[in-house]
Amino acid sequence: MQTITISESPKHVNETVKIGVWLTDKRSSGKIAFLQLRDGTGFFQGILLKNQVTPEVWDMAKHELHQETSFWVTGEIHEDSRSKFGYEIQVQSIELVGESDDYPIGNKEHGVEFLMDHRHLWLRSSKPNAMLKIRSQVKLATMEFFAKHGFTQLDAPILTGSSPEGTTDLFHTKYFDDDAYLSQSGQLYAEAGAMALGKVYTMGPTFRAEKSKTRRHLTEFWMIEPEMAWMHQPESLELQEQYIAYLVQSLIDNCARELETVGRSVESLRPFTELPYPRITYKKAIEMLQEGGFDSKFGDDFGSPEETYLADQFQKPVFILNYPKEIKAFYMKPDPEDDRQVVCADLLAPEGYGEIIGGSERATDYDYLVQKFAENHLDMADYGWYADLRKYGTVPHSGFGMGLERFIAWITLSDHIREGSPFPRMLNRLRP
DSSP states (O other): OEEOOGGGGGGGBTOEEEEEEEEEEEEEETTEEEEEEEOSSOEEEEEEEGGGSOHHHHHHHHHTOOTTOEEEEEEEEEEOTTSSSOEEEEEEEEEEEEOOOSOSSOSSOOOHHHHHHTHHHHTTSHHHHHHHHHHHHHHHHHHHHHHHTTOEEOOOOSEESSOTTOOSOOOEEEETTEEEEEOSOSHHHHHHHHHHHSEEEEEEEEEOOOOOOSTTOOSEEEEEEEEEETOOHHHHHHHHHHHHHHHHHHHHHHOHHHHHHHTOOHHHHGGGGSSOOOEEEHHHHHHHHHHTTOOOOTTOOOOHHHHHHHHHTSSSOEEEEOOBGGGSOTTBOBOTTOTTBBSEEEEEETTTTEEEEEEEEBOOOHHHHHHHHHHTTOOHHHHHHHHHHHHSSOOOEEEEEEEHHHHHHHHTTOSSGGGGSSSOBBTTBOOO
């Protein structure tokens, strides 16, 4: 007899197999019992007929199998046109492995805080389970995309001696006799990598000590941050939209069932694979906001209401180009056509999810960068190595960063960014 997983059931129709499962729910009607089963690869139903199993097996199913009990189930795989999965198992025998009494998450409505307190168990439920598979596929597709485009993956340090964004929203720790911080971004290190390897990307956790309770913020989140030597902003924008379209197509191809589970139709995603995405300037965005009744003026940053309004004017993600330098980071290249601005872009997702990518062409002039250090009160002792990149063979280069959880929130139409993280860290949550 072969041991298989639920996902392998289509290959074993009318065969007797053995599967290690957990029970998610059960019900019975007279001489038949229906067991809802999962094994990490999928969910399906087990049918138990009283007259086709031993009295011991029937009694175990009725009285010893509670929610999240683990056991080996042996039975024959059948097609089941009534279920979304399309297959079920007719149970012949059960071998109990791990008991589960009084499982705290019942098949009823629970409050968000209760579910977050039990996140270690909630991950077993169908929607969180699907979210984690979507997240895994996004990371896999990211590696595929950048490998196909000639990038080298680079690991940036998590412990740093300074802040890439030049802010004070940092998690501080002692590093022997020195001060250290949890990294906000791998970007500066990726720029060094691009000068050595041409095109690189980092992918890993980053940290922001912002005291924010909005649905768009976590204190620990993952960033994908490519940096490209010899690349100007227009080429970078093309790469960014190709990357997003690739991720969306990969999810359509590989996670249709998971997308359905979280409430996102595949058809609603298809328009996001069609390129190019629209582009408007920051100045045009200000005009559109003013026409829409917003009290916006040049120099203002955009919050959630402004980003949502702008994105709602388009059917696809939209690039906003060339923001004022006062509201952007020190490392961005000045706009040669308007020195009040920098050469940058934010990509806003539709459907109310705001910025999912921020990027720019990087400043290459050594003296300009040193001046920006002074303006932002950044110590050359901390940033001298970064300035060196402009002293020794500088070239035009561009880069961008995508927040993994923000992208997932948009794709899955999640109410909160935390749903895309296995164990989200927020202002009020450090456990489990």
